[in-house]
Amino acid sequence: MKSSFSLDGKLALVTGSGKGLGQAMSVGLAEAGADIIGVGSSDTNETKSLVEEIGCKYYEIIADLSIDAEIFRVVRESLRLDRKVDILVNNAGIIRREEAENFPDKDWHAVIDVNQHAVFKLCKEIGKHMLENGEGRIINIASMLSFQGGNRVLPYTASKHAVVGITKSLANEWASKGVNVNAIAPGYFATANTAPLRADEKRSASILARIPKNHWGKPEDLKGPVVFLASEASSYVTGHILCVDGGWMSS
Ligand code: NAP
Secondary structure, three states: OOOOOOOOOOEEEEEOOOOHHHHHHHHHHHHOOOEEEEEEOOOOHHHHHHHHHHOOOEEEEEOOOOOHHHHHHHHHHHHOOOOOOOEEEEOOOOOOOOOHHHOOHHHHHHHHHHHHHHHHHHHHHHHHHHHHHOOEEEEEEOOHHHOOOOOOOHHHHHHHHHHHHHHHHHHHHHHHHOEEEEEEEEOOEOOHHHHHHHHOHHHHHHHHHOOOOOOOEOHHHHHHHHHHHHOHHHOOOOOOEEEEOOOHHHO
């Protein structure tokens, strides 16, 4: 019997697939059977090898998602494969740190462009394709800072709140049209994004003290949640923000 978690024959577009959480989610989706279109601003060779070792196809698109024309190229190249894009994972994201009163405008725009505007554009353009097919799964990557204020990361917090707004808004509009839109809100994971936090002993200890699981998340911890939201197993789940946080939000 085919498992309701199987992604055999599916095609998933994953942004920021080259490392960190995007790499782990690409591998998780491939382990469940999906072929991957992986997007990064630099090469994603390591992920390509990992996905191909599993026996799935990997199509790489190198593109800078802070530029609209590049986003359109990602859409064009994805649809040119002449296959349905079944799953979109909007994972690419950046962070800039500075006191709010000194935050440079250029850093505000840089973060909003990748974390918010590119998410909107890809949801809109790949969403149209999914609506034509009458089905699709969109999974946006939110954050604990979709719920909290954070510290010295104002545009990141603004963009991750927006990711929740985009997710709920699209879920409402598209639920009856076969396209489910959900988000995963990771807690604190050990990746390049959080390297400065982990390098700061005091900050790192205070973060750890609030995590009931007593350890930072490992990128592989997102495999199960992303497969669930991409698969038939979650067909009645839409507009949900799934916290994968070792208990952070309840502590
Ligand atoms: P990461 O290791 O820094 O990876 C970020 C990814 O985004 C990279 O693959 C990067 O590709 C891609 N990216 C960044 N700017 C891009 C651009 N302009 N065009 C194309 N790709 C771009 O960070 P991560 O921790 O895995 O974060 C992944 C997502 O999870 C982000 O949205 C982040 O906000 C979110 N998140 C992370 C944590 C955490 O604790 N780590 C917690 C909550 C949410 P290139 O290197 O090729 O540019």
